Amino acid sequence: MTSVSRAAASGLASQQLSLDLIGNNIANIDTPGFKKSRVNFKEVVENLASNSDSAESISTRGGVEVREIRPIFTSGPLLQTGQPYDMAINGEGFFPMVQADGTTAYTRHGAFQLGNDGSLVDFNGNRLKTDLIIPRNAELVKVLANGTVTASIGGQFQVLGKIQFGVFPNPGGLESIGNSMYKTSEASGDPVLTTPGQDGAGVMASGYLEGSNVEFGTEIINMMSARRAYGISLKSVQTIDEMVQEANSLPR
Amino acid sequence: MMRGIYSATAGMMQNLRRQESISHNLANMNTTGFREDILTSTGFPGVLQAQSDGMDPTPNPFNPTGAIGAIGTGVNMDRLVVNLEPGPNTPTGNNLDFAMNGRGFFTVQTAAGEAYTRDGTFRVNKGGILENALGQPVLGMNGPIKVGQGEVKLEPDGTVKQAGIVLDKLKLVDVQRPEQLRKAGDTLFVTAENETPPAILPEAAVQQGVLEMSNVDTTRSFSDMLMIMRSYQTSQRAIKLSDEAYERTVNDVGKL
Numbered sequence: 001m002t003s004v005s006r007a008a009a010s011g012l013a014s015q016q017l018s019l020d021l022i023g024n025n026i027a028n029i030d031t032p033g034f035k036k037s038r039v040n041f042k043e044v045v046e047n048l049a050s051n052s053d054s055a056e057s058i059s060t061r062g063g064v065e066v067r068e069i070r071p072i073f074t075s076g077p078l079l080q081t082g083q084p085y086d087m088a089i090n091g092e093g094f095f096p097m098v099q100a101d102g103t104t105a106y107t108r109h110g111a112f113q114l115g116n117d118g119s120l121v122d123f124n125g126n127r128l129k130t131d132l133i134i135p136r137n138a139e140l141v142k143v144l145a146n147g148t149v150t151a152s153i154g155g156q157f158q159v160l161g162k163i164q165f166g167v168f169p170n171p172g173g174l175e176s177i178g179n180s181m182y183k184t185s186e187a188s189g190d191p192v193l194t195t196p197g198q199d200g201a202g203v204m205a206s207g208y209l210e211g212s213n214v215e216f217g218t219e220i221i222n223m224m225s226a227r228r229a230y231g232i233s234l235k236s237v238q239t240i241d242e243m244v245q246e247a248n249s250l251p252r
Numbered sequence: 253m254m255r256g257i258y259s260a261t262a263g264m265m266q267n268l269r270r271q272e273s274i275s276h277n278l279a280n281m282n283t284t285g286f287r288e289d290i291l292t293s294t295g296f297p298g299v300l301q302a303q304s305d306g307m308d309p310t311p312n313p314f315n316p317t318g319a320i321g322a323i324g325t326g327v328n329m330d331r332l333v334v335n336l337e338p339g340p341n342t343p344t345g346n347n348l349d350f351a352m353n354g355r356g357f358f359t360v361q362t363a364a365g366e367a368y369t370r371d372g373t374f375r376v377n378k379g380g381i382l383e384n385a386l387g388q389p390v391l392g393m394n395g396p397i398k399v400g401q402g403e404v405k406l407e408p409d410g411t412v413k414q415a416g417i418v419l420d421k422l423k424l425v426d427v428q429r430p431e432q433l434r435k436a437g438d439t440l441f442v443t444a445e446n447e448t449p450p451a452i453l454p455e456a457a458v459q460q461g462v463l464e465m466s467n468v469d470t471t472r473s474f475s476d477m478l479m480i481m482r483s484y485q486t487s488q489r490a491i492k493l494s495d496e497a498y499e500r501t502v503n504d505v506g507k508l
Contacts, residue, residue: 011279041283045437061276
């Protein structure tokens, strides 16, 4: 009797997670650099014995489980801000960031500001991974489409350095670590630091930020679907509960 | 009367098993590539009962005792048969999401041999091999498919190309009977014991950027659930009545 409720209850738990994720996506519909996530479900079948008699018996069916939560890396819209250190990637690639603990993480969120030491930092204290140093007296700082940064220092035009993007063989496999940051994983492969506009990397859009890739209509449809699945699993659990009640109310 | 109780009880248990199967299907209504189970049962009609009663088991399964009429024992052999009809396709926009149009399976390599699946959520791993979400290589006609840098293009006949170069053709297979396959979990199928493995599909149609969802018919499952509930209640009523009649027999017959 317990295995019956297990299959039905597994539907409830899984669809609940799906709804939570959709809620999180919708909450971040205006967060620049945010990437929506989706749940992947898997069927649970436990083969209790290898002999073919019981292989297709009901007792092997365990309902559903969450296989993985994966971020979806479609591009968001480019939003013009006009800030000199706001950057967006028009195409593939990620900004490589050095975190406080020294490890590298990757992000699409390019809202940077000038640090005290001339480096570019984000609002969480992570530093853009580049050799670029922007001195205090630099004026008319320009970030070009190929990542080259130029400025006017003491009236003289100078090339200060360049910014490169990390391009992954399988960005869909990146692991989310929060704050729109992602780290390399077995599934994503190792990144190649590439000049913007070359070898599959997108071009640099300076003065822009990439908006969230959450689309309200799609999320609403997914939410309806998850709610329906939840409701049906609930009906399953209720039916079984009624059956058990009926059995319990048999005389004596 | 006791036989009546046993039959009704068997009926209730049968309905419970059917409800289990439907619960499993419905829990997986949003699982990519899920194939629903259909519970089939074959009855052992009174033949077995007649044999154990020492009567002559007549060839007529509907009237084994010959005297009063058919008495079904309600003993059933349940088997799950997988429904291999295709489910609806949903566009996802992911280049490495593959789906088949019509019947057939993708082939993947597992530690225990080949497995088959309708779930086309694929990706390229660190080593450049095309694999499924479980990390199992997707097989082409020449084995695992190595994908380099650049966009992968899938032709409708299953040919995998990259930058215009043909890498391989996907190993797409199908079975004649659903009994040839056994579910192995994770929406994977393996060849069942003593069965012939699936054969290469001569004409396949695949799409990229699309995923196939579960083929569970929720409307039918829902109405099945209602019928099961009613049938269960009817069996329960039958047990109650049998029990009451039995009580009268035990307590009231021969009362002075």
